[in-house]
Amino acid sequence: MFAVIKTGGRQYRVVPEDVLEVGKIEGEVGSIVQLGEVLVLGGDTPTLGAPTVAGATVAAEVLDHKRGPKVIAFKKRRRKNSKRKRGYRDEITVLRITEILADGKKPTVGPRPKRAKAETAPAADAAE
Secondary structure (H helix, E strand, C coil), rough: CEEEEEEEEEEEECCCCCCCCCCCECCCCCCCCECEEEEECCCCCCEEECCCCCCCCCEEEEEEEEEEEEEEEEEECCCEEEEEEEEEEEEEEEEEEEECCCCCCCCCCCCCCCCCCCCCCCCCHEEE
């Protein structure tokens, strides 16, 4: 099953376990957010929204908040001794799609537990 969602003025085709970068969304890292603007629910019998599918949501886990690549807008007017340089970086939220829900259901899958880092033994024996 897939869904087409709209967030941040862009549309994304998503399936469960997809990881995607979208414009900044409010939510703590590790929490589950619901995206309510579902335009299409696909599968055996696709459902098209007019403009959205009623009662359909997509549940996603917030993995990270970060900043996108640097974009530089440079303008120069030749022979006028005039130039302007301006740059910015977009705020991005990284999401993992956990479930596609229809008929007003609530998410059943919670956030994944964080992996514990493998502890390395101190190299005390090597120093002797």
